[in-house]
Amino acid sequence: MRGGKPYAPRRLQDFRLLPGVPKAVGALKRAGFLVVVVTNQPDIGHGLVPASVVQAMHAKLRARIAVDDIRVCPHRQDEGCACRKPKPGMLITAARRWKIDLRRSYMVGDRDGDIIAGNAAGCYTLLINRHYSEPRRAAPARIVRSLPAGVRFILAGRKS
Numbered sequence: 001m002r003g004g005k006p007y008a009p010r011r012l013q014d015f016r017l018l019p020g021v022p023k024a025v026g027a028l029k030r031a032g033f034l035v036v037v038v039t040n041q042p043d044i045g046h047g048l049v050p051a052s053v054v055q056a057m058h059a060k061l062r063a064r065i066a067v068d069d070i071r072v073c074p075h076r077q078d079e080g081c082a083c084r085k086p087k088p089g090m091l092i093t094a095a096r097r098w099k100i101d102l103r104r105s106y107m108v109g110d111r112d113g114d115i116i117a118g119n120a121a122g123c124y125t126l127l128i129n130r131h132y133s134e135p136r137r138a139a140p141a142r143i144v145r146s147l148p149a150g151v152r153f154i155l156a157g158r159k160s
């Protein structure tokens with residue numbers, strides 16, 4: 001994070017997982033959830049990060065966390081693609097690929113774009129409030145303070 005705004009890591013050695021994340025995702029998997037990561041990587045489109053570095057980060061992620069799929073939008077905002085969040089394109093293609101019922105799914109994210117995409121796709125949305133100093137436009141169904149807290153909520157089945 002720099003200046004109250006989050007930035008994606010650009011070097012493999014800067015890529016870190018937040019505490020409790022592998023354990024929380026493991027609990028979701030044991031409960032029978034399919035776990036799909038959807039990520040905007042515009043630094044690829046801007047030529048700031050080679051796609052191979054992002055792929056290496058995702059390999060590192062998959063080695064630590066039992067995710068079923070990682071879907072990447074590599075485009076710049078001005079390319080106007082259908083996959084870049086806040087558009088729901090990556091959720092829709094993941095649903096098609098994995099036969100996911102989006103209305104029975106959760107979208108967890110820490111940015112407005114995650115929540116807007118999740119709402120557009122019909123998911124129950126959880127915003128992880130990291131107190132980024134960017135204006136908030138999205139309306140999450142629920143605000144939590146961390147991914148593990150969100151996972152506890154999901155596993156308790158307290159969705160309204």
Ligand SMILES: [Zn+2]
Pocket residue numbers: 073074075081082083084
């Ligand atoms: Zn895209």
